[in-house]
Amino acid sequence: MSLETLTLQEQIDGLKEKKFSSVELVENYISVIEDKEDLNIFVSNDFEKALEKAKKSDGSKKSQEDVPLNGIPMVHKDIFCTKGIKTSCGSKMLDNFYPPYSATVVEKLEQAGSICLGKANMDEFAMGSSNETSFYGAVKNPLNINKTPGGSSGGSAAAVAANFSSFSTGTDTGGSIRQPASFCGIAGIKPTYGRVSRYGMIAFASSLDQGGILAKNIKDAAIALQCISGYDSKDATSIKAEVPNFSEDCESSEFEHVVGLVTDLIHSFGDEDLSKNYGKAIERLEKLNIKTKEIELPNLELSLPVYYVIAPAECSANLSRYDGIRFGYRAENVENLEDLYFKSRGEGFGNETKKRILIGTYCLSSGFYDAYYKKAQKIRNLISSDFVNAFKDVTSVMLPTTSGEAFDLGSITDPVEMYKQDIFTIPANLGGLPATSVPFGEKNNMPLGIQFIGNILEESSLLNISNKFQLGEK
Amino acid sequence: MKGNWESVIGLEIHVQLNSESKIFSNAPTKFGSDQNLQACEVDLGMPGTLPVLNEKAIEKAIKFGVAINAEIAEKVGFARKNYFYPDLPKGYQISQLDDPIVGKGSIEIQLGDQEIKTIGITRAHLEEDAGKSIHDLFENETAIDLNRAGTPLLEIVSEPDMSNSEEAVAYLKKIHSIVCALEISDGNMSQGSMRCDANVSVRKKGDKKLGTRTELKNINSFKFVEKAINFEIKRQISCLEKGEEIVQETRLFDAINNTTRSMRSKEEANDYRYFPEPDIIPIQITSDQIQRIKNELPELPDEKKERFINELGLSEYDARNLTYDLELADFFEKTLVNIDDPKLVTNWILGDFSAILNKFDVEAKDSKVDAVKFAELLTYLKEEKISGQATKKVLENIWENPDLSVSKSIQDLGLEQISDDNEIEEIIEKVINNNPDQKEQFLSGKDRLFGFFVGQVMKESKGKANPKLVNEILKKKLV
Numbered sequence: 001m002s003l004e005t006l007t008l009q010e011q012i013d014g015l016k017e018k019k020f021s022s023v024e025l026v027e028n029y030i031s032v033i034e035d036k037e038d039l040n041i042f043v044s045n046d047f048e049k050a051l052e053k054a055k056k057s058d059g060s061k062k063s064q065e066d067v068p069l070n071g072i073p074m075v076h077k078d079i080f081c082t083k084g085i086k087t088s089c090g091s092k093m094l095d096n097f098y099p100p101y102s103a104t105v106v107e108k109l110e111q112a113g114s115i116c117l118g119k120a121n122m123d124e125f126a127m128g129s130s131n132e133t134s135f136y137g138a139v140k141n142p143l144n145i146n147k148t149p150g151g152s153s154g155g156s157a158a159a160v161a162a163n164f165s166s167f168s169t170g171t172d173t174g175g176s177i178r179q180p181a182s183f184c185g186i187a188g189i190k191p192t193y194g195r196v197s198r199y200g201m202i203a204f205a206s207s208l209d210q211g212g213i214l215a216k217n218i219k220d221a222a223i224a225l226q227c228i229s230g231y232d233s234k235d236a237t238s239i240k241a242e243v244p245n246f247s248e249d250c251e252s253s254e255f256e257h258v259v260g261l262v263t264d265l266i267h268s269f270g271d272e273d274l275s276k277n278y279g280k281a282i283e284r285l286e287k288l289n290i291k292t293k294e295i296e297l298p299n300l301e302l303s304l305p306v307y308y309v310i311a312p313a314e315c316s317a318n319l320s321r322y323d324g325i326r327f328g329y330r331a332e333n334v335e336n337l338e339d340l341y342f343k344s345r346g347e348g349f350g351n352e353t354k355k356r357i358l359i360g361t362y363c364l365s366s367g368f369y370d371a372y373y374k375k376a377q378k379i380r381n382l383i384s385s386d387f388v389n390a391f392k393d394v395t396s397v398m399l400p401t402t403s404g405e406a407f408d409l410g411s412i413t414d415p416v417e418m419y420k421q422d423i424f425t426i427p428a429n430l431g432g433l434p435a436t437s438v439p440f441g442e443k444n445n446m447p448l449g450i451q452f453i454g455n456i457l458e459e460s461s462l463l464n465i466s467n468k469f470q471l472g473e474k
Numbered sequence: 475m476k477g478n479w480e481s482v483i484g485l486e487i488h489v490q491l492n493s494e495s496k497i498f499s500n501a502p503t504k505f506g507s508d509q510n511l512q513a514c515e516v517d518l519g520m521p522g523t524l525p526v527l528n529e530k531a532i533e534k535a536i537k538f539g540v541a542i543n544a545e546i547a548e549k550v551g552f553a554r555k556n557y558f559y560p561d562l563p564k565g566y567q568i569s570q571l572d573d574p575i576v577g578k579g580s581i582e583i584q585l586g587d588q589e590i591k592t593i594g595i596t597r598a599h600l601e602e603d604a605g606k607s608i609h610d611l612f613e614n615e616t617a618i619d620l621n622r623a624g625t626p627l628l629e630i631v632s633e634p635d636m637s638n639s640e641e642a643v644a645y646l647k648k649i650h651s652i653v654c655a656l657e658i659s660d661g662n663m664s665q666g667s668m669r670c671d672a673n674v675s676v677r678k679k680g681d682k683k684l685g686t687r688t689e690l691k692n693i694n695s696f697k698f699v700e701k702a703i704n705f706e707i708k709r710q711i712s713c714l715e716k717g718e719e720i721v722q723e724t725r726l727f728d729a730i731n732n733t734t735r736s737m738r739s740k741e742e743a744n745d746y747r748y749f750p751e752p753d754i755i756p757i758q759i760t761s762d763q764i765q766r767i768k769n770e771l772p773e774l775p776d777e778k779k780e781r782f783i784n785e786l787g788l789s790e791y792d793a794r795n796l797t798y799d800l801e802l803a804d805f806f807e808k809t810l811v812n813i814d815d816p817k818l819v820t821n822w823i824l825g826d827f828s829a830i831l832n833k834f835d836v837e838a839k840d841s842k843v844d845a846v847k848f849a850e851l852l853t854y855l856k857e858e859k860i861s862g863q864a865t866k867k868v869l870e871n872i873w874e875n876p877d878l879s880v881s882k883s884i885q886d887l888g889l890e891q892i893s894d895d896n897e898i899e900e901i902i903e904k905v906i907n908n909n910p911d912q913k914e915q916f917l918s919g920k921d922r923l924f925g926f927f928v929g930q931v932m933k934e935s936k937g938k939a940n941p942k943l944v945n946e947i948l949k950k951k952l953v
Contacts, residue, residue: 087521099520099521099522100520101515101523198522199523199524202522203521205752206752234526235524235526236524236527236754237524237753237755314749316556317556317566317747317749319565320556320558321520321521321564323558323565326518326519326520327518327520327521341558361747364747364749365747373749
């Protein structure tokens with residue numbers, strides 16, 4: 001049996017029935033990871049500690065209820081702070097950063113009994129759609145090493161696709177879970193903004209960032225999401241709401257669905273393959289006897305410019321703390337304070353990060369604030385109300401995850417072309433809505449993804465429709 | 475003021491709120507611990523950490539707002555104020571811009587016997603304090619102490635309603651007494667719990683338009699407020715009289731040389747790039763919450779003043795001076811417990827007792843002579859067992875020797891008043907016999923020589939003779 005290809009559910013069951021041990025699972029993964037080092041998926045790992053923990057969990061008498069993921073290996077995106085373990089956020093700036101605390105997500109997964117094998121490579125400070133902005137170099141797509149795995153959670157997606165773990169954590173500010181999931185042929189979910197604590201998750205754009213899960217399928221994603229969700233008193237934007245039983249709800253027959261479609265909008269892109277795949281997805285819904293309804297999202301196309309004002313604006317402030325004073329990279333041979341700032345930030349940040357800090361600083365500057373930031377917030381509200389209106393008639397909205405399949409590494413050099421990667425994923429972030437990506441269709445031998453967007457805090461219904469869609473005809 | 479100039483002053487007062495933990499983290503706020511021991515990962519601005527608003531800071535700010543009859547915001551939102559400085563860990567300060575918790579309000583001040591003047595308060599908003607840069611600890615290096623980072627501050631911004639330094643000091647004292655009465659700050663200026671920036675401008679008398687203003691920073695005592703403003707007014711007038719223009723700039727008060735010097739001009743000023751703080755969702759303040767705080771409000775300085783006037787019969791002037799400093803007012807009330815003579819106690823507290831506090835730079839609550847002992851001392855005076863002169867001496871004596879009792883001090887200093895008729899008669903007879911000429915002149919109608927005899931008797935008795943008895947007996951003897 002090749003343990004590394006099992007789903008999370010299969011691993012949970014296998015461990016419970018003692019078909020294999022956690023140590024065997026971990027050992028299996030380590031050999032796969034060592035075999036596929038050239039994919040450049042991990043920034044750091046701690047196999048010794050993982051084995052130690054696996055031994056402990058094999059001997060544990062705790063019940064499944066207390067530790068639902070007992071002995072299950074997993075991978076964290078290197079954006080989540082892990083106490084005593086390097087947390088780089090894909091940046092030279094934090095190449096020497098060993099946080100004295102762990103992110104709430106990390107703590108929760110530890111409490112659930114899972115074992116972290118390593119930290120996954122990512123675009124620097126989560127800014128990128130191809131993993132190419134990482135200080136540690138791009139991750140290669142396990143399905144074709146010439147292709148990008150997507151970004152920014154490229155390492156997390158590749159880890160699942162390359163059988164480094166059955167699930168991984170990721171973060172999604174404008175599509176950073178869903179786009180790489182789509183590019184690597186796996187499932188991903190970005191929950192409602194506030195469902196998962198952001199504490200200890202290094203900030204890119206605070207009002208958009210949300211942690212989530214990448215997994216082989218929606219059911220597995222639901223199981224893992226269950227473990228990281230919930231109110232956290234350390235994050236003032238986390239929502240005080242009961243966490244439903246996602247894994248049960250995922251497979252329940254109780255949910256009624258009306259899926260919102262935007263066929264005209266998709267056709268308006270003039271991309272035949274895109275329209276074709278969307279059409280096939282509608283066919284699948286019909287075969288599953290799921291109701292659909294054409295809806296309007298009139299301001300959807302404004303998402304991209306709005307996002308590229310708000311996200312850089314917030315990032316320009318969020319990244320001010322990297323000043324070479326208290327932690328992180330500090331330039332040597334500086335003449336004075338200003339020089340220390342210039343050199344530390346100049347040498348510590350990569351080009352994409354600097355570009356976004358500059359854009360954000362510009363947008364917030366005196367005299368430009370109203371024209372850019374304030375206007376962007378107004379349009380953001382319009383986009384949100386488009387969804388509020390849509391959810392009066394439908395239970396979810398179906399969109400493509402990306403406009404195309406994974407592209408060749410190094411092939412997109414125009415930043416605006418790169419930014420367009422996120423055109424279908426950004427709206428869910430602007431509205432704070434939960435959204436999944438489900439593998440569906442392919443192009444040039446690479447997978448494509450279909451995205452479902454749910455209403456606020458309606459992850460159960462969203463996971464249910466996504467799971468039905470993924471499983472297809474009975 | 476010199477010539478026909480008038481000055482216009484507005485103050486921005488930063489009050490550290492006395493919550494136990496910081497405004498956005500759980501770290502304690504206590505003053506004086508070792509460097510950086512009261513700064514947690516949030517205060518250090520470490521990656522991934524998030525601010526969580528301390529509700530106590532909101533409560534305290536509302537208390538202040540209610541006390542100055544200000545509008546309280548229904549929605550309180552925070553904003554990021556961006557600038558780089560080594561003791562500002564996140565590279566931005568969480569402050570308030572558009573939705574200050576406290577809106578327009580006002581307080582009243584009064585100088586001497588002048589009319590009451592109303593000073594408008596534009597707003598008061600919550601923000602976090604920065605850390606401290608320490609430049610003199612290591613050679614060629616700056617040390618940073620982040621214990622103060624994240625301490626809650628209430629920034630109280632006044633209207634430019636003050637026209638001289640006396641008014642500015644009176645306003646500052648009034649704010650000080652209010653925040654102390656509300657117990658929302660310890661008001662300790664020397665430890666930086668209350669700091670003040672002053673906006674100063676000068677214009678020709680009668681001009682409607684305000685002159686160009688300068689902002690004076692770093693003023694941390696009542697005395698310095700007065701000095702800094704006075705210096706700056708003089709500087710501006712002399713500039714204008716020379717035909718120069720005032721440059722809009724920030725100036726630093728130099729307490730050692732009593733001058734102000736330029737720190738940065740308007741052109742060099744930061745563009746703070748304010749935007750709403752996404753990590754903190756705006757909170758709603760209900761009218762119930764405001765009403766509850768209103769109901770729980772303690773006695774405010776103005777109310778205390780009225781009570782002192784109406785119930786204790788103090789003059790407006792005395793009552794005001796007593797209530798400027800609540801510790802003094804408190805000492806006053808504690809003294810009254812043991813001696814029922816408000817007027818006498820007031821005179822002594824505002825007089826010699828205040829003088830000795832000033833001399834040793836001590837607050838009333840830390841007085842070396844407690845209210846019980848002070849009452850005992852004044853009782854000796856009231857019962858004419860010692861003279862006023864002697865009372866002052868004993869006060870100084872028991873201040874310097876805290877273990878000494880009042881009676882022992884009087885004994886030690888030999889200040890017990892002579893109230894024995896015979897003894898005083900003896901002294902008087904001696905004085906009269908020694909000054910026969912003066913006696914003649916007095917008897918021939920030179921009445922004012924009576925004072926001369928009183929003086930001589932007091933001198934002869936080393937100030938110990940009971941003045942009342944001296945008067946009575948002298949009148950009888952000088953016939």
